[in-house]
Amino acid sequence: MSRHTHGLSEWLLQRLTAVYLAAFLAYLLLHFLFQRQHTFQEWHDWMTHPAMIMATAMFILAVLVHGWVGMRDVVLDYVPAIRLRITVLSLIALTLLGCGIWALRILLQASG
Amino acid sequence: MTTQRSAPVYLNLLRIRFPVGAVTSIAHRISGVLLFLSLPFLIYLLDLSLRGPAGFDRALVIVQNCWFEAGFTLICWSLLHHLLSGIRFLLIDIEQGVTLQQARRSAWLVNSLAPALTLACSWWIL
Numbered sequence: 001m002s003r004h005t006h007g008l009s010e011w012l013l014q015r016l017t018a019v020y021l022a023a024f025l026a027y028l029l030l031h032f033l034f035q036r037q038h039t040f041q042e043w044h045d046w047m048t049h050p051a052m053i054m055a056t057a058m059f060i061l062a063v064l065v066h067g068w069v070g071m072r073d074v075v076l077d078y079v080p081a082i083r084l085r086i087t088v089l090s091l092i093a094l095t096l097l098g099c100g101i102w103a104l105r106i107l108l109q110a111s112g
Numbered sequence: 113m114t115t116q117r118s119a120p121v122y123l124n125l126l127r128i129r130f131p132v133g134a135v136t137s138i139a140h141r142i143s144g145v146l147l148f149l150s151l152p153f154l155i156y157l158l159d160l161s162l163r164g165p166a167g168f169d170r171a172l173v174i175v176q177n178c179w180f181e182a183g184f185t186l187i188c189w190s191l192l193h194h195l196l197s198g199i200r201f202l203l204i205d206i207e208q209g210v211t212l213q214q215a216r217r218s219a220w221l222v223n224s225l226a227p228a229l230t231l232a233c234s235w236w237i238l
Contacts, residue, residue, distance in 0.1 A: 015205065018198050025195055036236065040168035047162060067151070070144050099151045103158065110162040
């Protein structure tokens, strides 16, 4: 990336993921509004529908990107000491990566 | 160096003006960080709920027990505030509601709607 455009792609990425996250959350809210109670079987069948697996996997990826850009912004604003900053950013990256792998694995296991 | 700072530095928090939009904005940050911190807990619940009927029931019990105690309400508020203020920011990005009056009104709306909907969720979950 050239210096000139630095930060613009993050800005755009944050908004694109935000739109998807909001749309998915709106769908979840509407679903639970119309069907308040679930049995395990209903919940499992709904979550493991191929379209839902795809949409949820995309949601997880969007959370990772959105969370990374957002947490990075916060750290860049409040943690000026460079070594601490790198440490905190690494911890955040590892946490997000771990959460992403864990969540995708749950989806795979539930569908398989 | 004889340059003078033209911007006053108020370290007295009571003297800092904190308009309603600033509250929405800082709460967007705080709720975002809280959501990040609650990710492992939420994924754990998802894991439990999909493991089988027993895990599903256990996940429900955890959510209901944690509603007031372990801050599940806080997670719920965080999600709602982050979502609502996020939509507000996106609208402002595409130049909707940018006048001071509109922006103040939407900030008030977001700040009060998030706690109100959080309360509504307790009816839903408990």
